[in-house]
Amino acid sequence: MLANGEIVRRFLELKHQVHPDVVSYIREQNDPSLIDRIAAGVPDDTLVISAEHIPGLKKVRDGTRFLVDPELEVIVGSAGTTGSVTGHEDAVHYFRDRYNNLSSMIRSRMTAMPIEALAKSPHRYRDEECTIIGMVADTRTTARGHRLVELEDPTGTIRVLFNKGRDDSFAEAERILPDEVLGVKGKLSNDGGLLFADQLSRPDIPINHAPFRSDRPGKAVLISDVHVGSNTFLEEAWNRFADWLQDSDAAYLLIAGDLVDGIGIYPGQENELTIKNIYEQYDVFAEMLRDLPSRIRIVAAPGNHDVVRMAEPQPAIPPEFTEKFPENCTLVENPCLLNLQGVRVLMYHGRSFDDMIGLIPGASYERPGEIMDEMLKRRLLASPYGMRTPIAAMKTDRLVIDPLPEILLTGHVHICGVTRYRGVLGVNSGTWQSQTSFQKQMNIHPTPARAFVVDLQTLQPEVMDFS
Numbered sequence: 475m476l477a478n479g480e481i482v483r484r485f486l487e488l489k490h491q492v493h494p495d496v497v498s499y500i501r502e503q504n505d506p507s508l509i510d511r512i513a514a515g516v517p518d519d520t521l522v523i524s525a526e527h528i529p530g531l532k533k534v535r536d537g538t539r540f541l542v543d544p545e546l547e548v549i550v551g552s553a554g555t556t557g558s559v560t561g562h563e564d565a566v567h568y569f570r571d572r573y574n575n576l577s578s579m580i581r582s583r584m585t586a587m588p589i590e591a592l593a594k595s596p597h598r599y600r601d602e603e604c605t606i607i608g609m610v611a612d613t614r615t616t617a618r619g620h621r622l623v624e625l626e627d628p629t630g631t632i633r634v635l636f637n638k639g640r641d642d643s644f645a646e647a648e649r650i651l652p653d654e655v656l657g658v659k660g661k662l663s664n665d666g667g668l669l670f671a672d673q674l675s676r677p678d679i680p681i682n683h684a685p686f687r688s689d690r691p692g693k694a695v696l697i698s699d700v701h702v703g704s705n706t707f708l709e710e711a712w713n714r715f716a717d718w719l720q721d722s723d724a725a726y727l728l729i730a731g732d733l734v735d736g737i738g739i740y741p742g743q744e745n746e747l748t749i750k751n752i753y754e755q756y757d758v759f760a761e762m763l764r765d766l767p768s769r770i771r772i773v774a775a776p777g778n779h780d781v782v783r784m785a786e787p788q789p790a791i792p793p794e795f796t797e798k799f800p801e802n803c804t805l806v807e808n809p810c811l812l813n814l815q816g817v818r819v820l821m822y823h824g825r826s827f828d829d830m831i832g833l834i835p836g837a838s839y840e841r842p843g844e845i846m847d848e849m850l851k852r853r854l855l856a857s858p859y860g861m862r863t864p865i866a867a868m869k870t871d872r873l874v875i876d877p878l879p880e881i882l883l884t885g886h887v888h889i890c891g892v893t894r895y896r897g898v899l900g901v902n903s904g905t906w907q908s909q910t911s912f913q914k915q916m917n918i919h920p921t922p923a924r925a926f927v928v929d930l931q932t933l934q935p936e937v938m939d940f941s
């Protein structure tokens with residue numbers, strides 16, 4: 475995303491001041507050419523460019539939302555926006571972008587010093603409260619059971635010790651994940667080599683966060699993991715769902731990945747496929763979408779079973795597979811940020827659940843809602859880099875949760891979950907596939923054939939069971 479300072483500076487070069495609403499709007503659109511277009515459209519003697527100067531931009535309680543017609547907008551993650559994976563030098567930009575975004579969220583609540591300052595003049599800060607903000611480079615448990623974390627900022631690295639005797643902060647310290655960004659307040663050791671942590675903070679959601687609600691009626695149906703082509707795809711349940719949609723007042727259908735079962739995704743998969751051709755799998759899926767009412771706006775993203783690259787952000791399913799898709803279906807990338815009547819939905823397939831569940835004490839596939847809370851606290855869809863979730867190191871980190879959505883929609887775990895964390899509604903929508911042999915081995919018991927309906931005026935979810 476464009477930085478606020480950069481946007482303000484560019485307007486100043488054009489001899490205009492700019493209202494913060496306009497800055498956040500441009501930041502969200504992430505389109506630098508908007509600056510010139512907006513500046514060209516205002517009278518020369520305009521001192522401060524405000525929201526009124528932008529046609530179609532409507533001011534609402536919590537800032538500025540772009541209300542479009544028809545009322546679906548892909549804010550981030552339109553097809554063709556992720557770019558290809560290039561050399562590893564992009565990893566430097568990638569981590570810098572992640573650090574800049576997340577550290578500025580923490581910085582709005584606490585003042586921190588550069589890590590370099592602690593190392594250079596330890597005697598100055600010895601026995602004083604110091605605050606730093608760093609990205610987690612390494613975590614381990616010491617022989618005595620304390621948690622030792624290496625934190626890195628653009629100026630240096632420092633080791634931080636979380637004492638297991640501290641009941642107030644140690645449980646959180648045990649949940650520290652690689653590559654998340656933390657603020658730590660603590661006391662410096664005599665030699666300056668170690669910070670004894672007192673307090674830990676995360677980017678998190680502001681306590682007073684008030685989610686936007688649509689001022690008009692509108693309902694969104696949320697699903698994921700259809701797995702067309704698998705012999706465990708629940709066709710009859712899907713048909714009941716399709717029948718129900720005919721008479722429903724739903725305006726949107728969002729599908730969070732694993733549209734089809736794919737080919738060669740796991741060893742022995744060919745024995746569990748009823749459709750062994752990938753084009754055919756998408757054609758059958760297309761037919762299923764064509765059978766749904768054409769008034770419903772459908773948005774479909776890929777997951778790890780789909781035909782695109784695994785590394786996230788995943789590109790949209792390419793046109794050669796989607797020729798038969800209906801016109802009311804928009805193909806998007808994974809993750810993507812949508813605007814439905816002003817309500818923002820962050821849609822992410824959820825591959826990172828596999829990493830988070832392995833790393834967070836007490837986490838379980840049975841309770842995906844808890845993991846969604848952890849994503850929101852860290853403002854990251856996927857924290858660790860280089861584990862099961864392949865991440866494409868681009869110049870910007872699209873896995874950072876910014877801006878905040880009203881709804882976070884995920885899938886992948888095949889088990890339904892709902893959570894509400896500081897006003898944000900989290901929904902994991904389950905699957906349309908019964909238990910596979912792999913899930914049997916993993917002892918995963920899916921909750922298939924559910925659809926969630928969210929009322930965009932109230933943000934209340936309702937689960938519909940078609941099993």
Ligand code: D5M
Binds near residue numbers: 732889
């Ligand atoms: O994922 C279906 C289910 O299988 C979901 O609960 C996650 C689990 N799963 C998938 N891949 C893995 C790995 N690599 N480790 C552990 N658990 C996993 P699906 O994406 O539909 O195959």
Ligand code: FE
Binds near residue numbers: 699777886888905
């Ligand atoms: Fe799946």
Ligand code: ZN
Binds near residue numbers: 777778887
């Ligand atoms: Zn999946």
